[in-house]
Every structure is written in C-alpha cells, then in structure tokens.
Amino acid sequence: xxxxxxxxxQEIDAxxxxxxxxxxxxxxxxxYPHRVAKYPENRNRNxxxxxxxxxHSRVKLQNTENDYINASLVVIEEAQRYYILTQGPLPNTCCxxxxxxxxxxxxxxxxxxxxxxxxxxxxxxxxxxxHYTTWxxxxxxxxxxxxxxxxxxxxxxxSLSPEHGPAVVHCSAGIGRSGTFSLVDTxxxxxxxxxxxxxxxxxxxxxxxxxxxxxxxxKYNGNSIGLENKDQMEKINADLSTKVQDITDxxxxx
Numbered sequence: 001x002x003x004x005x006x007x008x009x010q011e012i013d014a015x016x017x018x019x020x021x022x023x024x025x026x027x028x029x030x031x032y033p034h035r036v037a038k039y040p041e042n043r044n045r046n047x048x049x050x051x052x053x054x055x056h057s058r059v060k061l062q063n064t065e066n067d068y069i070n071a072s073l074v075v076i077e078e079a080q081r082y083y084i085l086t087q088g089p090l091p092n093t094c095c096x097x098x099x100x101x102x103x104x105x106x107x108x109x110x111x112x113x114x115x116x117x118x119x120x121x122x123x124x125x126x127x128x129x130x131h132y133t134t135w136x137x138x139x140x141x142x143x144x145x146x147x148x149x150x151x152x153x154x155x156x157x158x159s160l161s162p163e164h165g166p167a168v169v170h171c172s173a174g175i176g177r178s179g180t181f182s183l184v185d186t187x188x189x190x191x192x193x194x195x196x197x198x199x200x201x202x203x204x205x206x207x208x209x210x211x212x213x214x215x216x217x218x219k220y221n222g223n224s225i226g227l228e229n230k231d232q233m234e235k236i237n238a239d240l241s242t243k244v245q246d247i248t249d250x251x252x253x254x
Contacts, residue, residue, distance in 0.1 A: 032056065042068045045096070047087040051173045057086055061096060062103050069096045070174065073166060074182060079189040082166035083182045087174040088113055101127060101168055108159030110169040111139075112177040130154050135177055150184055160185065 012021060036042065037052035045068060046052060052070065055060075059071040070093075071086035084104060088111075089097040101109065108128040112135055130148045134142045141147040154160060159167055171177035 003014075035056075036068055037070065039068070045090070045093050046070050047090060048173055051087065051175060054224070054254050059104070061099055064099070069093065069100055071100060071168075072174075073215060076182075076186045079186045079193075081160060081189060082162065082164045083178075084166045084168045085174050085178040085182065086168060088170055088172050097168075106168050107161075107164035107167030108154060108157060108167045110154055110167055110178075111125070112169070112171040112181060128157050128159055129234045130157075130159075135171075137172065147184075151181070151188075152208055155185075180197060 012018060032054045034052040034054050036055055036058065037046060047070065053072040053092055057074070059069055059070045059073050060067040069086070071084050074083045074085055076082075084106070086097070086100075100106075102125070106127065108130060111131040114133055114136075119205070130153065132141075132147070134146065154167075156162070169178045169181055191242065191254065
C-alpha cells in the first residue's frame with residue numbers, strides 16, 4: 001500500500017497536479033453532511049460560514065445543552081496519531097474550547113496563527129501551549145527548519161503520544177495550517193516506521209556487524225533527527241518547503 005501511495009505521489013508531483021487534486025477533494029466533500037453546524041443556534045459559533053465540521057467526525061461537548069463546537073476529530077490509526085482540528089476560539093466560544101480541551105484529556109494546544117487567546121480557570125491540569133508565530137495566512141513558514149524544529153518540540157513534550165487525549169491543533173479556520181501540521185507529522189511517523197521495518201527485514205550478511213550501526217544525525221537547535229547524510233537533510237527541507245507551499249496555495253485558509 002505504501003509503495004502505491006508513494007508512486008501516486010510521484011506522479012502527481014511530476015505533473016504539478018496538486019491544485020486539481022485539491023479541487024477534486026473539495027467537490028467530494030459535499031457528499032458528507034454538516035447539518036448541525038448550520039443550525040440557527042450554532043451559526044454564531046462558527047468563525048467562517050463556509051468552514052464547518054462534518055456531522056460524522058465533529059467533536060461533541062459533553063454534559064451541555066448544546067454539544068456543538070466547530071472542531072473535528074482526525075484519527076490516523078496507522079501512525080497512532082489523534083488530532084482535534086479546530087478554529088481559533090471566538091469570544092463566545094472560549095469556554096467551549098477549554099471545555100473540549102478538558103473533556104478530551106488533551107495534553108497540548110498547538111496554535112499556528114498569530115492571534116493569542118488566553119485560557120480560563122477552574123480545576124488545574126498541566127496543558128502545554130505551543131505557539132508558532134511565523135506562518136502567515138496564504139503563505140508558508142519562513143523556513144522548513146523552523147517548522148520542523150517547532151514540530152519536534154511538540155513531539156518532545158510527549159503531547160502527541162496515544163496515551164494522552166488528542167492534541168488540539170488550531171489556526172484561524174482550523175483547516176489549512178492545522179491540516180498541514182497533522183499531515184507532516186503523520187507522514188514523518190509513517191516514513192520512520194517504514195524505514196525501521198525495512199531494517200528489520202534486511203537480510204543478514206557474514207560481513208554485517210553484530211549490532212546495527214546507528215545512523216548519523218543532524219540537529220535542529222539541539223533536536224536530533226535520524227538522517228543518513230547532509231544531502232538528505234537538504235532534500236527534506238526542499239521537499240517540505242515545496243509541499244507546504246502547494247498545500248497552502250490550494251487551501252481556503254482565512
């Protein structure tokens with residue numbers, strides 16, 4: 001399956017067909033209803049009229065008269081990753097936002113836009129707040145290195161571990177930058193697992209050392225990343241920069 005996905009990726013990339021694929025996905029999205037978001041009582045809980053969670057994957061607030069919040073649960077079983085993608089809180093939805101964080105047992109809030117919202121009180125629980133400030137609307141981060149450094153800082157905290165509730169990832173609308181963050185994280189997890197699987201299945205040789213040789217590492221501000229060489233680091237930087245640009249150009253981020 002991984003080989004087929006990789007081949008499809010290469011074919012799309014070779015023809016620079018990302019915009020057409022995005023439009024195709026957007027057209028198919030109309031097959032899934034989002035009726036609850038359109039209820040009259042919920043309209044003022046949406047930051048944008050054209051960005052609504054699907055009924056089948058929306059996060060539901062518990063023990064409230066109205067369980068609606070503009071947030072979607074994204075589950076990637078293959079990578080053991082769970083995210084809640086949501087819009088930036090509105091003045092009238094801040095309490096809903098933090099109620100969701102509490103009820104979902106979230107370990108971290110990943111903020112990808114430049115607007116600051118402060119948490120409210122109640123019972124105490126340690127929740128990490130990661131804020132990436134240099135990712136503009138309809139643009140890309142200043143460098144792939146800074147974005148990866150931010151991602152690995154979130155990872156180092158253990159907040160993305162399946163032993164915790166899903167991390168809450170938000171930007172302004174909760175789709176473009178938030179979706180890109182979760183996509184890049186998931187792809188890197190699956191890529192690493194694939195590499196480890198290949199190492200486990202590699203045939204042994206009489207000349208092979210008794211223990212596998214540890215791969216050299218490069219660092220982003222002290223964060224080790226398993227890489228084969230400097231060229232691989234440069235390729236990751238170039239690929240991420242290109243792909244983040246492609247994804248962002250095709251998004252409807254507000």
